[in-house]
Amino acid sequence: MTVSPQTIPEPLAEIIxxxxxxxxAERLQLLLEFSRELPELPERFAGHPELLEQVVECQSPLFLTLELGDNPDQxxxxxxxxxxxxxxxxxxxxxLHEGLNGLPAQQILAVPDDIAEHLGLTRAITPLRIRGMSAMLFRIKRLISEARQLRAAST
Known part of the structure; x- marks a missing residue:
């Protein structure tokens, strides 16, 4: 599947x-390899579940949060x-961490919502798990949008 370089940031395009x-079959193995590379939470978030948002669509407990720089496009x-x-x-x-972390907000917001399809995983794993991945991306985009709106309202 060909992806558009205008909407897929380079790190995520390389993963795709x-x-x-x-x-x-090898895609599942690759996904398992990625699972071992997920960084631990920084100390300031560890033990503070109130600072994280649960992605309830995931079949397993998954929580996320993000931080934007002082400039909303940082x-x-x-x-x-x-x-x-x-x-x-x-x-x-x-x-998602490896493909999006450290990118400008606008690039992340432009990522297509059907990223699991781009990865070629829609036949390899259950629709519920695909829904969980889509929900992770949706939450990231929503948190970015909310943070940008708060900053815009406070200036």
Whole structure:
């Protein structure tokens, strides 16, 4: 599947290319490899669930939060928390983290909502899990939009 370079940031496009370069069965293995690479939460978030938002659409407990720089178009830092015994959920979170973390807000907001389809995972995993990944991306975009609106209202 060809993705548009105008809407897919380069780090995420590279991940999509990696998934597209392997067979469907190998994509699951690649997702599991990503699950082992999800960074731990920074100390300031660890033990503070009230600072994170749960993505209830995920079959496993997944929480996320993000931080924007002083300028709303500056880089966005994304943080996830998912248990090790939830490799699919962790894998999705890790793909989004590696593909989006540190990018400007506008680039993240432009990412297509059907990212799981671009990864070629829609036949390899259940629709409920696809819904969870889509919900993660939706939450990230919503949190960015809300933060930008708050900043605009306060200036």
């Amino acid at each position: 290319d990696d998934f597209q370069a392997v067979t469907e 880089d966005v830092q994304i943080y996830f928390s998912a248990p090790p015994e939830a490799p699919t959920t962790r894998g999705f979170a890790s793909v």
